[in-house]
Amino acid sequence: MENKTEKIWMDGEFVNWDDAKIHVLTHTLHYGAGVFEGIRFYETENGPAVFRLKEHVDRLFKSAEPLTMKIPFSKEEIAEAVKETVKINKVDAGYIRPICFFGYGKMGLNPAGAPVNCSIAVWPWGSYLGDDAVKVKTSKYIRIHPKSLIADAKICGHYVNSILASVEAKEAGFDECLLLDYNGNIAEGPGENIFCVKGGEIYTPKLGTILPGITRSSIMQIAKDEGIKIGEKDLTLDDLKNADELFFTGTAAEVTAIGQLDGKKIRNGEIGPITSKLKAIFMDAVHGKNKKYEKWLSYVND
Numbered sequence: 001m002e003n004k005t006e007k008i009w010m011d012g013e014f015v016n017w018d019d020a021k022i023h024v025l026t027h028t029l030h031y032g033a034g035v036f037e038g039i040r041f042y043e044t045e046n047g048p049a050v051f052r053l054k055e056h057v058d059r060l061f062k063s064a065e066p067l068t069m070k071i072p073f074s075k076e077e078i079a080e081a082v083k084e085t086v087k088i089n090k091v092d093a094g095y096i097r098p099i100c101f102f103g104y105g106k107m108g109l110n111p112a113g114a115p116v117n118c119s120i121a122v123w124p125w126g127s128y129l130g131d132d133a134v135k136v137k138t139s140k141y142i143r144i145h146p147k148s149l150i151a152d153a154k155i156c157g158h159y160v161n162s163i164l165a166s167v168e169a170k171e172a173g174f175d176e177c178l179l180l181d182y183n184g185n186i187a188e189g190p191g192e193n194i195f196c197v198k199g200g201e202i203y204t205p206k207l208g209t210i211l212p213g214i215t216r217s218s219i220m221q222i223a224k225d226e227g228i229k230i231g232e233k234d235l236t237l238d239d240l241k242n243a244d245e246l247f248f249t250g251t252a253a254e255v256t257a258i259g260q261l262d263g264k265k266i267r268n269g270e271i272g273p274i275t276s277k278l279k280a281i282f283m284d285a286v287h288g289k290n291k292k293y294e295k296w297l298s299y300v301n302d
């Protein structure tokens, strides 16, 4: 892998990157019942800072509940381990991937009795979808049904849905895909939430069939603080195609403008003024340049 770092935290200890290995009969490898997070850390004038660490750790533990997975560390221990992993690898900025999974020792669908293993890796990872406005394709796959799976949990196996939709979009020459929900309303991207701007107001799909994104809630807070009206509601493809601006939010994607949806240009196909404004405030916040949002940062050198 490109961008590898020195150490990976595994079950309470640091091991060399190349030694962070598991058995092929690891339960989660077969059935997908694991939980993970994607977190970013950024360079600030006080050294690297993890963005919204508490919220990510809370979501990790919440995702584990429906699987009856008992994570053998406390939230505080995982948060500390995240910071230590950033620190020991001496990277200024990048991505953090904690994962908790049912390990080796038991097969069969019921994971009860399988050990729970946890690891945390970090690596430098720049912009996920690039800096320009992206071209998006509505997928033929719908976002997972909340009565089949736990739509608001970040469970490994859910990402087969995201992968299928992403492959479809990439093969058709698009940058990213958009998934509808089982009612035909807008859900989200494969790893991003979506927002639309119309007449100076911002809308995003309500919770229910989407991952409650931590970037989504940060952007909603920033918009409110800026006095921009923002609401959650059912949105249709027509709403999106007639929007003044569209953008994705996500830890990896940060704030990414959408320039085209299914070949229809949004505005002039480039980032619009409200997206630009929110993106600039967000990027300042993650780099510790906006005191109002410093509460969202956990400095690893504290």
Ligand code: PMP
Pocket: 038, 162, 188, 189, 190, 191, 192, 193, 210, 211, 212, 213, 214, 215, 216, 249, 250, 251, 252
């Ligand atoms: N939706 C899905 C399906 C995702 O995987 C992600 C990435 N975690 C998001 C939305 C955005 O969430 P966040 O802002 O917390 O990264």
